Amino acid sequence: MSELRIAVVGAGLMGSDHIIRIENRIVGASVAAVVEPDEGRAKAALAEAPEAVWFPNIEAAIAAGGIDAVLIATPGQFHEPVLLPALAAGLPILCEKPLTPDSASSMRMVEAEVATGKQLIQVGFMRRFDAGYQSLKELISSNGQGELLGLHCAHRNPEVPESYHNDMLIFDSVVHEIDIVRFLTDSPIKSVEVKAMKRNSNNHEGFNDPILVLLTTQSDVLATVEMNVSVKFGYQVKTEAVFENGIAEIGRTSGMNTWFEGQIGTAEHMSFKTRFAAAYDAQIQRWVNATKRGEIDGPSAWDGYLAAAAVEAGLEALHTGQRVDANYASKPAFYN
Ligand code: ISE
Numbered sequence: 361m362s363e364l365r366i367a368v369v370g371a372g373l374m375g376s377d378h379i380i381r382i383e384n385r386i387v388g389a390s391v392a393a394v395v396e397p398d399e400g401r402a403k404a405a406l407a408e409a410p411e412a413v414w415f416p417n418i419e420a421a422i423a424a425g426g427i428d429a430v431l432i433a434t435p436g437q438f439h440e441p442v443l444l445p446a447l448a449a450g451l452p453i454l455c456e457k458p459l460t461p462d463s464a465s466s467m468r469m470v471e472a473e474v475a476t477g478k479q480l481i482q483v484g485f486m487r488r489f490d491a492g493y494q495s496l497k498e499l500i501s502s503n504g505q506g507e508l509l510g511l512h513c514a515h516r517n518p519e520v521p522e523s524y525h526n527d528m529l530i531f532d533s534v535v536h537e538i539d540i541v542r543f544l545t546d547s548p549i550k551s552v553e554v555k556a557m558k559r560n561s562n563n564h565e566g567f568n569d570p571i572l573v574l575l576t577t578q579s580d581v582l583a584t585v586e587m588n589v590s591v592k593f594g595y596q597v598k599t600e601a602v603f604e605n606g607i608a609e610i611g612r613t614s615g616m617n618t619w620f621e622g623q624i625g626t627a628e629h630m631s632f633k634t635r636f637a638a639a640y641d642a643q644i645q646r647w648v649n650a651t652k653r654g655e656i657d658g659p660s661a662w663d664g665y666l667a668a669a670a671v672e673a674g675l676e677a678l679h680t681g682q683r684v685d686a687n688y689a690s691k692p693a694f695y696n
Contacts, residue, residue: 362388363383363389364389364648364652365389365390365392365393365427365428365429365431366382366389366390366392366430366431366432366648367391367392367393367394367395367415367418367427367430367431368382368391368395368400368405369418369421369430369431369437369442369461370395370398370431370432370433371394371396371402371404371405371433372433372434372439373474373633374407374433374456375396375433375434376401376404376517378431378433378640378644379405379407379408379412381640381641382400382409382463382642382644383408383409383434384620386648387511388648388649388652389487389644389648390409390410390412390414390608391405391411391429392410392497392609393412393413393414393421393424393426394415395410395415395417395418395420395421396414397416397417398586402414402500403674412632413426418430418441418446420653421452421609422445422449425595428451428485428651429451429452429453429454429530429648430442430451430454430614431453431456431543432446432454433456433566434456434457434529435461435591436457436460436532437460438478439455439456440469442469442471442595443455443459443460445471446480447469447473447476447480448463450480452480452482453481453483454482454644454647455481455483455484456480456483456484457466457479457484457535457536457664457667458531458532458535458664458667458668458671459481459483459661459665460668461531461668462668463665463668463669463671463672464561465668466661466665466669467689468667469664470661470665472690473661473694479655479656479660479695480655481656481661481664482657482659482660483658483660483661484659485667486624486636486639486661487539487540487543487597487636487639487654488543488659489639489640489642489643489646489658490541490636490638491542491638492567492597492610492611493543493610496544496601496608496650497543497544499601499603499608500544500545500558501546501606502536503681505603505604505606505608505689506603506604506605506606506687507603507604508544508581508602508603509527509583509604510581510584510601510602510603511545511584511601511661512599512600512602513584513585513586513597513598514586514596514598514599515533515587515597516536516591516594516595516597516630517533517589517591517595518591518593518594519537519589519590519592520589520590524567524589525567526567526568526569526678527675528571528633529571529587529589529678530554530674530678531671531674531675533589534573534671534674535667535671537573537575537583537587538575538667538670539659539663539667540599541577541581541583542577542663542666542667543642543659544601545579545581545600547577547578547581548578548613548666548667548670548688549575549577549670549686550576550685550686551576551673551683551684551686552575552670552673552683552684552686553573553677553683553684554573554574554681555571555572555574556571557570557574557575557586560590561592562592569588569589569590570586570587570588570590570591571587571588572584572586572587573587573676573677574683579645581586587619588662592612592653594628594629595628595630595631595634595635596629597611597632597636598611598612599611613626613628613629643658644660650671655674661695665689669686669688672686673685673686674678
């Protein structure tokens with residue numbers, strides 16, 4: 361196959377970013393279809409991908425032929441109705457996180473994939489492709505500084521829209537830490553506990569942020585996560601790892617330094633789109649290359665299910681104030 365013809369489903373914030381990425385930076389792929397019910401968004405997307413055809417839904421795009429793979433970039437609650445027909449058509453899929461919003465629906469996706477007899481789904485946990493997280497994983501696996509004892513993670517966004525609500529802190533934002541802590545430690549999340557920090561009075565009514573989330577892995581590594589989506593100054597995702605013999609930190613900004621008017625400054629990201637731009641590029645390029653070989657090269661539907669199950673524990677922890685254990689089904693041999 362010379363060029364992978366991708367249908368991008370959803371041309372909102374992430375979908376439009378991926379369309380520009382595929383058209384301008386990814387080798388060996390192009391956007392062949394834009395699946396988007398909103399005409400304005402679709403037109404804006406087609407301006408970036410003039411060869412693409414616009415479809416109102418995935419069924420119409422599949423029926424028309426001319427696509428080899430699907431990239432799903434709609435919000436999580438709309439993933440299942442796209443995943444099922446794409447799987448039934450045998451199409452490889454890169455699905456933005458979360459796979460689906462809860463573990464029961466994620467398990468349905470796992471079962472639907474197993475029924476096809478082939479691993480077709482990769483989940484868009486892009487942090488796994490970030491150079492910083494990859495170096496940290498290597499350091500942890502090498503045991504070079506002794507055993508990993510704990511992690512301190514900060515996940516900070518400048519602001520969120522009024523539609524962002526308390527549960528989203530867990531299923532939309534902390535879900536990244538749930539996946540990356542498991543990736544770094546190679547151990548699933550055993551339990552989740554959530555503590556409220558003092559509420560930021562800039563927040564919209566009823567929204568309680570920031571929070572401190574305690575994730576304990578089955579290997580007994582404790583990860584503290586400051587989840588803070590209204591911190592105004594910028595977008596910051598960093599992790600400090602505590603080893604037996606020392607400390608490592610990733611994610612400190614590498615922006616421009618300035619010395620003006622008696623102040624020292626460093627430019628910080630304002631959005632995940634720039635903070636993780638290189639990770640998104642690597643994720644999509646590797647997915648394109650693997651898809652052409654008939655494989656996936658990144659987190660699987662099973663990884664998506666594990667994250668959804670841990671998110672469920674996190675939501676219960678948020679609602680009850682208790683430490684909640686995550687429950688997982690046993691892993692189908694298909695994913696070994
Ligand atoms: C958003 O959906 C993301 O996935 C970002 O990576 C995260 O930082 C942000 O908090 C989420 O709302």
